[in-house]
């Protein structure tokens with residue numbers, strides 16, 4: 001299944017996941033079956049994401065795209 005960016009509907013490459021109570025956010029690679037819920041983002045929007053004031057953003061994306069991808 002194709003996942004689209006929530007901002008511009010381009011193909012998503014990562015997912016933004018929030019922990020509201022801890023004021024933390026994680027940017028992770030889009031996988032076939034992501035744990036929990038998140039907001040899919042395209043490469044451009046993921047690069048420009050700015051966390052709210054007082055929040056910590058953890059960029060956990062892989063620096064290079066994997067050579068092999070999961071078959072959806």
Ligand SMILES: [Zn+2]
Pocket residue numbers: 005006007008009010041042043044045
């Ligand atoms: Zn986008």
